[in-house]
Amino acid sequence: MIRINCRREFTHSLGDMSQSNVARSAPDTAGAAPPTTAAAPLLRTSKLTKIYRMGDVEVLALDAVDFSAGAGEFDVILGPSGSGKSTFLNLVGGLDTPTSGEAWFLDHRLTAASESALTRYRREHVGFVFQFYNLVPSLTARENVRLVTEIAHRPMRAEEALELVGLKERMDHFPAQLSGGEQQRVAIARAIAKRPDLLLCDEPTGALDSATGVVVLEALTKVNAELGTTTLVITHNVAIRGIAHRVINFANGRIASIEANAHRLPASAISW
Amino acid sequence: MRALHIKLLRELRRLWAQVLAIALVMAAGVATLIIGVGTYQSLERTRALYYEANHFADLFAGLTRAPRPLLDEIGAIDGVLAVDGRIAKLALADIEGLTEPASTLLVSLPDGGREPLNQLYLRSGRLPEVGHATEAVVSEIFAKARGFVPGSHLRVVMNGSLRDITITGIALSPEYIYAMAPGETMPNEGRFGVLWMPEKALAAAYDLQGAFNAVAVKLLPGASLPAVTAAVDRVLAPYGGQGAYGRAQQTSNAFLDSELTQLRGMSSVLPPVFLLVAAFLVNMTLTRLIALEREQIGLLKALGYSSWAVAWHYVEFVMLIAIVGTALGYGLGIWAGNGLTVLYARFYSFPVLVFSRDPILYVVAGGITMAAAVIGAVRAVSKAAWLPPAVAMLPPAPPQYRQVLGARTVVRLALPQTWNMVTRHLLHWPWRTIGGVLGMAFAVAILVGSIWSIGSMNFTIDYIFNRTERQDATINFLGAKPVRALYEIGRLPGVLAAEPQRTIGVEIRSGHVKRRVAVSGHAAGSRLTRLLDASLVPVVLPPTGIVLGKTLADLLGVRPGDTVEVTPLEGDRTTRQVTVTGLVESYLGLSAYMELGALNALFDHAPLISGANVAIDTSREAELFAALKATPALGLISLRAVSLERFRETMAENLFVMIGVLVAMAGVIAFGVVYNFARISLSEQGREMASLRVLGFYRHEVSMLLLAEIAVVTLLAQPIGWFLGYQLARGMVRSFSSELFTMPLVVSPDVYVYSSAVVVAAALLSALIVRRRIDRLDMIAVLKTRE
Structure with a gap:
């Protein structure tokens, strides 16, 4: 059996930066601090590891990652392709199960949860936004959001969610009638309409041009500010780092570094 | 092997379940075609060869008695090739192991040389020796049922005296392929048989030396049947001629004709339905496959493959499916065809009956299936193969959905969004949805169209045995007797009630249409035998005129108040005008009734x-049977209980085999349609379903999307299927109905329930198989890629 250890190849070039200590320290810059800093973190992982088996090949996608995020944080996760950031997001979002290690949402151990418990976790606590929107093409913007509000516990109204992302005027359009940026904002509205505790975004601007991407980022920061939703945004677009409380750098399946922004930039100040 | 062919085979392997589902529907089409046409060919060709080889006559006539030289006169009639005069007599037989008396037809064999017409096929043993008055050859089906072998004995009452007959051989005759005692409605395997005996023996027993009482005529090719019939009638009239008739009215031949009509009906309805559904399934599956392979098509064309080469690649794909379906269909068809042939051989006596091996049938069945598959593929292929490569390599434009009721309709249905998804997806592919609904409806229709016949059979049995002919037995004299004979019967042990009956063979005519039927005379207040009208209300025989069965009245084109011409086949043979005074429902044969007194008055008979x-x-x-055997002059007895049992057995065997096959095939259609429908729906919506799972929908909630779609299609199909099935039943009644047998069109509600239950079960099964795939949806993989 061949085992590919991505980490070993890059360890020296990246130096010996211990991520776990940094991860646990909340950003202390006053202006950039998250609105609330809970004593117990909202999300926490310990030695979270994922190995993919493809035939005879094992790929270590995530290598014992320790991480925690408090309520209301807006974190940007940066890293090259294959650095493990999507795997990490899928594990904390309850879309996948780790090979070893633990992930906690408040006092719920996600790594011990059953398939149906993970579904409930996603249903009640997590909102997802993906690069390719993944809207249901046969439902209008409003109906796509309703899809979620119909099954959530204490959702906002679909119209309210769409207004929050600036799409009130276009809510009876089908996805095929909307631009890419608009579709992504519908996806955001759909993700936040349930008032999730955790908003996980995987390359939300990956398929968008700069101007449209900024509009989407504005929607995300607005939701974070107004609803206090803990938000993790994956990107390999370095330009986005400025809008986060913290920037988590992934490399080779590990967290290479965590930087706290002393001053957050508004999304409108960004371009690429 | 070329690269494209390798791709083809891998594609087939990957889609094996869908391919198999389509191939099974095709196989059902091929099989029904082979079973229907093959059995038809087998019966038809075997019969033609048999008739040819054994010189089956074209014309038949019965008479009282005529001297042999009269045969020369008949032979001299223009158009007559050969003529055979015989003695034929009905007789009672006493058989060991059978309490009630059996009836036999005694037919003479010429004393020297072979019989010129209707030659026997000797299965075993030998023909009776000339001069051996107590030897006979017996018909095969009767022999089998009674366990006769050459050397067995039976006792026959010949002209009042009991004779011990030795069986020397077992034979078949083209005249009695389907052998039925006169007055019976069904062949009565063990209770009726034909005995062929030396002419001398029969002539001596019945005082017919140098005479004959039955004649068979073979016509020259191209001779006119009506002309010869008329000439024969003229010659025989002074000798008590009962009217000559052609093959069409010869019982055995007529029954085979009616069987052939049914087979032709079956093979013209079922195979097209299966092939239509198969073509639809091919279209549906290929359209999706091509949509998924759109970029590959672009790539192939960019590499230099022509549009035709790309199109041919997909045509080859469906042709391979058709080949699999055809091969399965051949196997199924030959297997079922052989089984059916064995069943037929039990009722129809042929020297050899083998299932059709005509290569043309198999080539045509395969060819039609191939054509249906390719036709199904044409649209799907032609849409994609001619796209410019640059366009093909781009993903297709996203589907444009519409609001079902319009965005701003006043009434907004508060349905869950998942229902919106279901309805919009169904409406987005209207032709596929319609095709799916129709496919399922066909499955329901085939079931309704086959299951109903069980109810119809039960109705017929109830009608005949419980409502109209309620007697336990019928005793037929071997000739008319004075009315006082009724008292004789009334005094027999065990007889609780006896009602008189008089049957006269007549030719009934209106305009150009004429038929030979038996007019039954009953006492007006008969309680055992009743007549019923269309609404099952008893009809009291009016004191004058004739009451006709509906089939006969339709045939003659007469209604109450019209007049028909009636000519008795015996006696004075003078034509009488009789007014039709009523119509009754009739399912078996052509029937006509008169009040007993009116009948006797009409034909100037004394009260007989x-x-x-x-x-x-x-x-x-x-005790009764013993008494009847002891006084053989009294006549033949036929028992209703035995008839009923035989009727049920005959019908049940034929019907249940056929229905079993059809239920299986309808199940195949339902399964095939739903399975392919569901797989394609899943393929199109897999991404959305994975999205819903990410959003926190449980597996069962996501599965509901697919199950609801299938449920909608299945539900919509039911009423359409019921309607089509009823039409199918009507068509069957029309095509199966002959002058010998009419099926009552009775479709009770439980037929619809059973049919729907079978289809829903098949749909559920295939839906559950597809559902397992939903459980295995890979959420992450789906979300990471653009469709």
């Missing part, structure tokens, strides 16, 4: 009866 319908105390049955 030809038999009696009796109610029997079953505990004294044995």
